Each structure stands twice: as structure tokens, then as C-alpha cells.
Amino acid sequence: MIVKQRAYEAKEALLMPALYAAQREHGWMSPEAMKSVARALDLPPATVKGFATFYDMFRKKPVGKHVIQLCTNVTCILSGSEDLLSMLSDKFGIAPNETTTDGRFSLVAMECIGACGTAPAMIVNTDFYENLTKESIFSILENYK
Amino acid sequence: MNLVELTINGKTVKAAKGATILQAALKNGIYIPNLCYDRRLSPYGGCRMCVVEVEGQKGLSAACSTQIREGMVVFTETPVVAKSRKAVLELLLLHHPLDCPVCDKAGECKLQDMAYKYGSTSNRFSASRKDEPERLDSPVVERNPNRCILCGLCVRICQDHQGVGAINFIGRGFKTKISPAFEETLDCEFCGQCIDVCPVGALGSKTYRFMSRVWYMNEEEMICPYCGCGCTTNLSVRQGKIIRGRGKEGVGINDGDLCGKGRYGFDYIYAENRLKTPMIRKEGNLVRASWDEALKYVAERMGSIIEKHGPASVGAIGSQRCSIEDNFMLQKFMREAVGTDNIDSAARFGYAKAHKAMEKSFGSDFMPIGWEAPLNAKFLLVIESDITSAMPVWGLNFILARNNGAHLAVADSKETKLVRNSSQWIRLVPGTGVALLNGMMKVIIDEGLYDKEKAQGIQNFSALESSLKDYTPAAVSAITGVSEDEIRNLAREYSSAKSRLVAMTSGASENIKSLNTMLAGANLVMLLGDSPDTLQIPAEFSNTLGMWSAGVRPAEQGKEMQEMLYAKDASLKALYIMGENPIVTFHDVAAVENTLKGMELLVVQDIFLTDTAKMADVVLPACSWAEKDGTFMSAAGAVQKIRKIVKETGEAIPDWEIFVRLSKAMGKDLGLNSVAEISAQVSEKLSTLGKNDLKLSFNPAAYELIENSSSEFPMLLVTANILQHSGALSSLSRNLDSVVSDAYLELSPADAEKYKIINESYVKVISKRGEILLKAIISNEVPEKTVFVPIHFAHAKVNTLTYPAVNGGIPLVPVRIEPA
Ligand code: SF4
Ligand code: SF4
Ligand code: SF4
Ligand code: FES
Numbered sequence: 001m002i003v004k005q006r007a008y009e010a011k012e013a014l015l016m017p018a019l020y021a022a023q024r025e026h027g028w029m030s031p032e033a034m035k036s037v038a039r040a041l042d043l044p045p046a047t048v049k050g051f052a053t054f055y056d057m058f059r060k061k062p063v064g065k066h067v068i069q070l071c072t073n074v075t076c077i078l079s080g081s082e083d084l085l086s087m088l089s090d091k092f093g094i095a096p097n098e099t100t101t102d103g104r105f106s107l108v109a110m111e112c113i114g115a116c117g118t119a120p121a122m123i124v125n126t127d128f129y130e131n132l133t134k135e136s137i138f139s140i141l142e143n144y145k
Numbered sequence: 146m147n148l149v150e151l152t153i154n155g156k157t158v159k160a161a162k163g164a165t166i167l168q169a170a171l172k173n174g175i176y177i178p179n180l181c182y183d184r185r186l187s188p189y190g191g192c193r194m195c196v197v198e199v200e201g202q203k204g205l206s207a208a209c210s211t212q213i214r215e216g217m218v219v220f221t222e223t224p225v226v227a228k229s230r231k232a233v234l235e236l237l238l239l240h241h242p243l244d245c246p247v248c249d250k251a252g253e254c255k256l257q258d259m260a261y262k263y264g265s266t267s268n269r270f271s272a273s274r275k276d277e278p279e280r281l282d283s284p285v286v287e288r289n290p291n292r293c294i295l296c297g298l299c300v301r302i303c304q305d306h307q308g309v310g311a312i313n314f315i316g317r318g319f320k321t322k323i324s325p326a327f328e329e330t331l332d333c334e335f336c337g338q339c340i341d342v343c344p345v346g347a348l349g350s351k352t353y354r355f356m357s358r359v360w361y362m363n364e365e366e367m368i369c370p371y372c373g374c375g376c377t378t379n380l381s382v383r384q385g386k387i388i389r390g391r392g393k394e395g396v397g398i399n400d401g402d403l404c405g406k407g408r409y410g411f412d413y414i415y416a417e418n419r420l421k422t423p424m425i426r427k428e429g430n431l432v433r434a435s436w437d438e439a440l441k442y443v444a445e446r447m448g449s450i451i452e453k454h455g456p457a458s459v460g461a462i463g464s465q466r467c468s469i470e471d472n473f474m475l476q477k478f479m480r481e482a483v484g485t486d487n488i489d490s491a492a493r494f495g496y497a498k499a500h501k502a503m504e505k506s507f508g509s510d511f512m513p514i515g516w517e518a519p520l521n522a523k524f525l526l527v528i529e530s531d532i533t534s535a536m537p538v539w540g541l542n543f544i545l546a547r548n549n550g551a552h553l554a555v556a557d558s559k560e561t562k563l564v565r566n567s568s569q570w571i572r573l574v575p576g577t578g579v580a581l582l583n584g585m586m587k588v589i590i591d592e593g594l595y596d597k598e599k600a601q602g603i604q605n606f607s608a609l610e611s612s613l614k615d616y617t618p619a620a621v622s623a624i625t626g627v628s629e630d631e632i633r634n635l636a637r638e639y640s641s642a643k644s645r646l647v648a649m650t651s652g653a654s655e656n657i658k659s660l661n662t663m664l665a666g667a668n669l670v671m672l673l674g675d676s677p678d679t680l681q682i683p684a685e686f687s688n689t690l691g692m693w694s695a696g697v698r699p700a701e702q703g704k705e706m707q708e709m710l711y712a713k714d715a716s717l718k719a720l721y722i723m724g725e726n727p728i729v730t731f732h733d734v735a736a737v738e739n740t741l742k743g744m745e746l747l748v749v750q751d752i753f754l755t756d757t758a759k760m761a762d763v764v765l766p767a768c769s770w771a772e773k774d775g776t777f778m779s780a781a782g783a784v785q786k787i788r789k790i791v792k793e794t795g796e797a798i799p800d801w802e803i804f805v806r807l808s809k810a811m812g813k814d815l816g817l818n819s820v821a822e823i824s825a826q827v828s829e830k831l832s833t834l835g836k837n838d839l840k841l842s843f844n845p846a847a848y849e850l851i852e853n854s855s856s857e858f859p860m861l862l863v864t865a866n867i868l869q870h871s872g873a874l875s876s877l878s879r880n881l882d883s884v885v886s887d888a889y890l891e892l893s894p895a896d897a898e899k900y901k902i903i904n905e906s907y908v909k910v911i912s913k914r915g916e917i918l919l920k921a922i923i924s925n926e927v928p929e930k931t932v933f934v935p936i937h938f939a940h941a942k943v944n945t946l947t948y949p950a951v952n953g954g955i956p957l958v959p960v961r962i963e964p965a
């Protein structure tokens with residue numbers, strides 16, 4: 001027998017959604033958030049932490065009110081996302097993975113978000129924007145106070 | 146078994162269908178390097194060291210995660226394979242600190258060995274090395290994250306095999322490290338299994354840190370001195386001293402698994418209170434004496450007591466920790482040289498109940514457990530027993546069974562490790578397991594779910610049936626706190642399972658079960674027409690079963706333990722105690738103390754100057770298990786050798802030899818003068834065991850508490866074993882004491898609030914027998930109205946509160962707690 005069949009009432013399968021829920025509530029993967037997930041799912045904290053620190057979409061530190069996730073993968077770069085990124089950096093005075101002092105924005109340089117056909121693209125919080133230009137990107141962000 | 150034939154390196158080999166190339170190769174003596182494979186775990190395919198060439202297959206295949214096929218042609222060492230392995234090593238060595246000169250693993254490190262074989266001396270790449278601090282803050286386990294190659298074996302053995310999950314990969318990529326969740330001090334069960342699987346020096350035994358280099362040591366295979374599993378631990382000896390224990394694949398019934406006791410507990414033999422010479426009490430003090438003097442003294446005093454009061458005024462206590470030979474000679478000496486049948490042991494309060502239950506129910510005089518029994522059942526029902534604490538490695542088979550898809554139902558009041566690894570936790574009121582079993586049987590009979598033909602043919606069926614009439618689901622629910630539906634469903638599911646197992650432990654320190662619980666278990670087994678070995682109750686310690694089988698128990702009219710130590714009339718005048726410490730391990734210490742004080746002659750033969758020895762008239766120093774030859778019988782009935790691997794301590798001699806000399810001093814020759822001669826006679830005796838025909842009989846078993854809680858004593862004290870200790874012996878191991886070294890009292894948050902008790906503060910625990918002080922630990926594992934206390938520690942004197950029980954009632958202890 002090479003693969004042991006664990007009788008799956010696998011709590012592990014719930015980890016991903018639970019971590020998302022916790023992140024929504026706590027804003028990031030704080031130790032408290034992870035502990036509460038471990039308690040809720042009755043899993044060892046080490047398992048939860050191992051899982052949460054493996055995936056990039058779980059935030060390792062607190063973020064601003066709005067999270068700008070700009071794609072910097074190949075297609076987006078070819079379509080100008082590098083320029084967009086440095087514009088955003090300049091305008092808000094933060095490097096990628098930093099948060100503005102007023103806590104309004106966090107800037108994240110993303111890997112592919114699956115929008116190569118309409119590059120460059122970004123996700124703000126959970127909203128999706130494509131075909132970005134130097135002009136459109138700022139007017140979009142105006143909507144996020 | 147379906148066999149598949151394949152060729153590896155030109156050699157035709159056979160292996161079981163479903164095996165991997167790596168398994169097939171190893172089984173046939175062909176080594177394939179591997180860094181992330183372990184026989185106990187699912188394939189991982191992480192390290193890529195095991196790559197091989199498979200004919201007709203593009204690229205290389207990972208041998209650990211490729212199944213064999215009929216006619217497969219595999220090459221394990223080709224230039225392409227070597228090149229690939231070399232590249233893997235090159236990448237691993239990029240980060241790995243080359244600190245072998247100060248690494249305890251050097252000399253038995255897989256990475257080192259492979260680097261010698263395939264590695265290059267230069268590296269084409271460069272990268273920064275990790276510079277994490279070593280973690281030495283936890284007991285027994287040390288971690289050096291810089292040496293870690295992220296094979297994941299430790300994480301997986303801890304979670305998937307050990308059922309703990311204390312550590313994990315934290316972070317990702319280069320920064321990943323193995324750690325508990327939040328960089329906190331590792332706080333786990335400290336089995337050390339992760340240390341054994343670590344291929345490099347990233348995890349190590351702290352107790353062995355900088356103690357030696359591997360090539361300076363001899364490794365000796367020894368039977369573990371602690372529990373009834375009878376594991377083989379591999380002890381490294383340097384300059385006459387044992388400095389390390391570890392498990393080894395393929396060695397012993399445990400096949401390399403060990404718990405913390407087997408791995409770290411060996412150092413009890415180096416405790417400071419080891420006895421080095423005989424001692425005789427003179428003017429109130431124990432003073433050094435020569436062997437001749439001491440034996441002459443015992444012989445004379447014993448002789449005059451026999452003369453004055455008759456041989457029946459002498460009693461003896463044997464030891465579950467001494468060898469079969471030692472115990473055999475104790476009883477032979479008592480029966481033949483003294484002429485008394487008053488011979489018993491602490492097992493009277495433990496394994497004797499299991500024995501009695503099997504004898505009454507099945508007519509069997511010898512029922513060892515089946516090591517693999519848990520793996521052969523589809524539904525495992527564990528009644529109020531923390532099997533993973535009492536029998537840690539056998540307990541792993543329960544977790545494995547569950548991981549393989551069996552249903553593991555654990556009825557327990559406390560959230561034990563087994564509960565955490567169960568499929569179903571039946572949380573009942575402590576001590577009510579017997580009621581639960583009766584309730585299940587009632588449902589099974591009422592709904593006609595039993596094996597009518599078989600069960601009705603068994604003696605006492607109608608008595609069983611009528612005894613169950615009060616155990617309706619409603620009544621049982623009221624007693625156990627388990628809902629009626631859960632009782633019904635449990636009964637239905639258990640009785641309809643394809644194959645079944647009922648398991649419980651028989652520890653003398655446990656007070657939530659009794660003879661009746663075991664009888665009820667046996668009744669359930671017979672009711673469903675299952676064979677007697679469906680009930681599995683292991684003998685507790687390393688040689689409990691051997692001692693028992695060697696005849697350390699009354700054969701005729703001799704007194705049992707409770708009559709010897711707790712009877713009001715002081716008919717015993719002399720007591721001979723071998724390797725037992727009643728003052729610490731027996732219940733109701735006041736009564737025990739009283740009896741011992743009343744003895745005209747108290748002889749204690751031990752390896753330590755125990756609290757009991759301190760009361761003796763004569764103390765005789767014996768060799769520990771590693772200082773003598775002999776045999777132990779495991780709970781599974783295997784007779785296994787222990788050997789003299791280190792020199793005796795001081796003038797100590799083996800227990801059996803003391804009896805040889807003492808009988809001669811009394812002018813009687815027992816006729817046996819060596820281990821070999823004794824063994825020959827014992828094996829004759831042992832060979833008759835378990836040969837009698839079984840005779841089944843139901844024994845109605847009621848639920849009753851011997852003492853009930855009251856307004857004065859509203860809580861029930863539960864005593865039991867904890868995983869890191871075993872009886873009182875292990876508390877003399879410094880290594881194990883570094884994990885847990887003191888008794889404590891666990892209580893629920895609700896009770897803590899009710900009685901105004903702060904976590905880690907001291908509480909007074911009062912029963913009608915006395916009071917003690919313990920540190921309180923507030924824990925969600927414990928239900929309300931219950932306090933839990935481990936029994937291993939002499940100074941805690943938990944046995945001030947408890948009382949002995951040998952029959953059917955449950956000996957829970959009503960207590961009251963107050964902040965101290
Ligand atoms: S010592 Fe045992 S419980 Fe602790 S981390 Fe290692 S494997 Fe897990
Ligand atoms: S600590 Fe050892 S066993 Fe664990 S991942 Fe690292 S190298 Fe492997
Ligand atoms: S205490 Fe028991 S389970 Fe642990 S190593 Fe010793 S024999 Fe094995
Ligand atoms: S042993 Fe096969 S990949 Fe590690």
C-alpha cells in the first residue's frame with residue numbers, strides 16, 4: 001500500500017477558506033488570527049502557520065485600507081506595468097509591499113492575475129481593472145478613499 | 146499477496162504489487178540513496194536523491210514515488226543518475242553549513258555520506274547561508290535550522306505517524322524553517338521520533354549534545370525497561386556508560402519507533418540514590434554492611450520468625466520491572482526455602498484485574514495482546530484508556546488504523562492524544578465506561594443485533610440479559626452524560642462493523658476502570674460472537690506479564706496484596722520486597738506505612754534507596770536491567786533478552802543471585818545457580834501457558850462507584866499515567882524529568898472559576914484520607930467536576946488520597962479543592 005487512505009473528514013480541506021475568512025476579519029494573518037483558525041478547526045497551530053506562510057495571498061503583516069495589487073508578470077510588464085508601478089510608488093511614497101503612512105493604500109507587485117489579454121491589469125481589494133493607462137489608474141484609485 | 150517481477154540493475158527481483166521502486170529495491174538488498182523517504186510515511190518525492198533510470202521512460206523517475214510494474218527494468222546507478230544526484234547535492238550544500246566537526250550527526254549523517262559518494266568539492270553557484278540561532282530552549286530536543294535540508298520527514302512523522310503535529314514548515318522558499326507555530330519554545334510530547342528521522346544534524350537529542358562522536362560508541366540492542374510494549378531501544382555506550390537511546394528501522398517489534406521513555410529514560414540507572422552496598426539497620430540507622438553480614442542477618446531473622454510464627458507470617462512482593470528469572474527465584478525462594486504462598490505484586494491493582502476478567506469470561510489463563518490487533522479491525526472501541534500514554538508505541542497502531550480508514554471511537558472523559566486522533570469522541574463522565582458498555586449491550590440485545598446462536602449458547606446469557614434491564618439508553622445517558630442517540634448509534638454501528646476490537650489499559654494507578662469495566666468489555670465481545678482476542682488489555686510494564694507468569698501471585702491459599710498490606714489484623718511479621726516501592730506507588734499510603742512499620746522484619750531489595758527502603762531493616766542492592774542478563778515478557782507475550790551491557794553499580798548483584806545466596810545462607814539450596822539454569826526451568830513453566838481449552842461465560846457487571854462525591858467532597862479525582870513517565874521508575878530519569886518533573890492537578894476552566902483557582906497557583910486537595918498540595922493547571926482537556934492528577938512523583942504523595950481496589954467497583958476519589 002503506498003498511499004495511506006486517511007478517512008477524510010479532513011479538516012485540512014477547510015484551512016484555505018478559514019484563513020481567508022480570518023484575514024477578512026483581522027486584516028492580515030496575525031498570530032491571533034492563526035490561533036483562532038487552529039482552534040476553530042481543531043488543528044495544530046503549527047499546521048495552520050505552515051499553511052498560511054506558504055501562500056502569498058495570506059498577508060504576513062498589517063495592510064492599508066485598500067490593497068492595490070498590480071500585476072508585474074511578463075505580459076503586463078511588456079504593456080507598461082513597470083512604469084505604472086513606479087508612478088504609484090512615487091505618488092504614494094512607498095515601495096511595493098509597503099503601506100502609506102495614512103494607512104490608505106498598500107502596494108503589492110503581483111504575479112500573473114490571469115489577464116494577459118487585457119494587460120496591464122490590477123486588482124484593488126477584490127475589484128478587477130484591466131487595460132490600465134497612466135491616466136485611468138489614478139482616476140480609478142480616486143474612488144478608494 | 147500479489148507479486149510483481151522486475152529487474153533492478155540486471156537482477157530479477159520480486160516485490161508486492163503496489164510497492165514503489167525504492168521499497169522493492171530496499172527489500173531486495175539494493176540501496177538507493179534517499180533523503181525524504183520513511184517506511185512509515187506516504188511517499189513525498191521532495192529530495193530527488195532517489196532518482197533512477199527506468200527503461201522506456203523519458204527522464205529520471207523518483208524511486209520513492211514510482212510504483213513498480215511487471216517487467217519493469219530499472220537502473221539505480223548510471224552516469225546520468227549520478228550526475229543528477231550530484232547536482233541535487235550541490236544545491237543542498239549551497240545552504241548547508243559545513244560544520245561537521247562540531248555536529249553530533251557527523252559519522253551517521255546521510256547528507257555527509259552522499260556528499261562523499263556523489264558530491265563535488267566545488268560549487269558552481271553561490272548563495273548566502275542561513276544564520277538562524279540554534280534552539281536549545283526546549284527539553285531533550287535541540288534544533289539547528291541552519292543544517293536543515295527541508296526534507297519534511299520530521300514534520301510528517303510528527304503529524305502523520307505520531308499524531309501530534311507540533312512542528313511544521315514555517316515560511317516559504319529559502320527562508321523556510323522547521324518550527325512550532327510562533328517561534329515559541331517547542332512544547333510537545335517529546336518522543337524524539339523527529340530526531341531519529343532527521344537525515345542531518347538539524348534535530349538532535351539535547352541530552353547527547355557534544356557527548357561523543359559516533360565512532361567512539363558501541364550500540365547495544367536492549368529491551369526498553371518501561372512499558373509492556375517491549376520495544377527494542379538501541380543504546381549507545383561510551384566508556385562503560387549509556388549516553389544515548391534511539392530507534393532503528395527493522396529492529397524489534399517496534400521497528401524503530403520509540404517513545405520518549407525508551408529513548409531518554411535509560412539514565413535512571415545513574416540516579417544518585419542508587420544502592421551500592423547492603424545496609425542493615427543498627428540503632429535506628431541504616432549502615433553499610435558486607436553481603437555476608439547482611440545475608441546472614443536476613444537468614445537468621447527470617448528463620449526465627451518462621452520458627453516463632455510459622456512460614457505463613459512471611460510475605461513477599463515481586464516486581465514488574467525485574468526479569469522473569471528474578472521473579473521466578475523470588476517465588477521459588479519463598480515457596481521452597483521459606484514455605485509461604487503469600488506472594489503478590491503491585492499488579493494486583495492493575496493487570497490482575499484484566500487477568501481475572503479474562504479468566505472468568507473466557508476461562509483463559511494467558512491472554513497476551515496482539516501487536517497488530519488494532520490494524521486488523523474496522524471498528525476500534527477504546528474504553529476510558531489513554532493507550533498512547535500507557536503503551537505509546539502500540540498506541541501508534543491505533544492511530545495508524547484510523548489513518549488507514551478504520552473507525553476509532555474513544556470513550557473518555559479527558560481529551561487525550563488518542564481522543565485527538567479519533568474518529569469519534571464519546572465524552573462521558575469519568576468512571577462510567579462500564580455503564581456505557583452495558584447500555585450498548587442493552588440496545589444490541591433489544592434490537593436483536595447480536596449473534597443469537599453463539600451468545601445464547603454461552604453460560605449465563607440470561608443472567609446477562611436480566612442484569613442489563615436497568616441500562617436503558619435513558620438510564621445510561623443519565624449516568625454517562627452521553628446522549629441516548631449516541632448510545633444507540635454507537636451500539637448499532639459497533640455491532641454492524643465488519644471486524645471489531647475493544648481495548649483498554651490495566652494500570653494500577655488508574656482509577657476510572659475496574660474489574661467490572663473489563664468484564665463488561667468481555668461480555669460485549671461474546672455477545673457479538675467475536676473471539677476472545679477481540680478484547681485487548683495489555684499488561685502494564687516491561688515484565689508484568691513475565692512476573693505474573695513466573696508465579697508471583699498466590700497459587701493456593703496465600704494472601705493477596707490487599708490482605709498483606711491493608712488488612713487490619715497484623716498477621717504478617719516479615720515482608721520481603723523486591724524492586725517495588727509501595728510507599729510511593731501503592732494507594733492509601735497511610736495504611737501501607739502503618740503495615741510496614743508493624744513488621745518485625747522488612748527486607749527491601751532494590752536498585753535505589755527508595756522511600757520504602759528507608760523504612761527497611763535490611764536493604765540489599767540489586768543490579769539494574771542493563772547490568773544483568775535475563776528476560777522480560779512483553780504484553781504481547783514475547784520473551785525477550787536483556788543483557789549486561791554496563792558494569793554493575795558498587796557491590797550490587799542481580800536479584801536472582803541474591804536469592805541463590807540467601808537460600809544457601811538459610812541452609813537450603815534451590816538448586817539453580819545461573820541465569821541459564823533458571824531460564825531452562827522457567828521456560829518449562831511458561832510453555833504450559835495458554836494451552837488450556839477456553840470456556841466462555843458471561844459475567845454481569847454493574848456500574849458502581851466505591852465512594853461517591855458528596856457536598857463535602859464534590860469533585861472526583863482521576864489518577865493516571867502521563868506519556869512521559871512510567872510508574873515511579875521514570876521519575877528517577879533526569880532526562881525525562883526535564884520534560885515533566887512534578888505532579889500537577891488539571892481542572893476545567895469552569896471549576897477554576899468556581900473555586901477561585903488561578904492557573905499555576907497551588908491548591909489544596911482534600912479527601913477523607915488526607916490532603917496534599919499541588920500546582921493547578923487549568924485545562925480544556927478536563928471535564929467539570931473532575932480533577933486529573935498524574936501519579937508518578939514520590940514527593941507529591943498523591944497516594945495520601947487514593948485507596949486500593951481489586952474488584953468491580955470504580956475507585957474514584959471524592960475530593961474538595963481550595964486555593965492554598
Ligand atoms: S519530539 Fe515527537 S512530538 Fe515533539 S516535535 Fe518531535 S516528533 Fe513531534
Ligand atoms: S529538521 Fe531534519 S528532518 Fe526536519 S526537515 Fe530539516 S532536515 Fe528534514
Ligand atoms: S516505554 Fe513502552 S512504548 Fe516507550 S519505548 Fe519503552 S517499551 Fe516502547
Ligand atoms: S527519497 Fe525520493 S524524492 Fe526524496
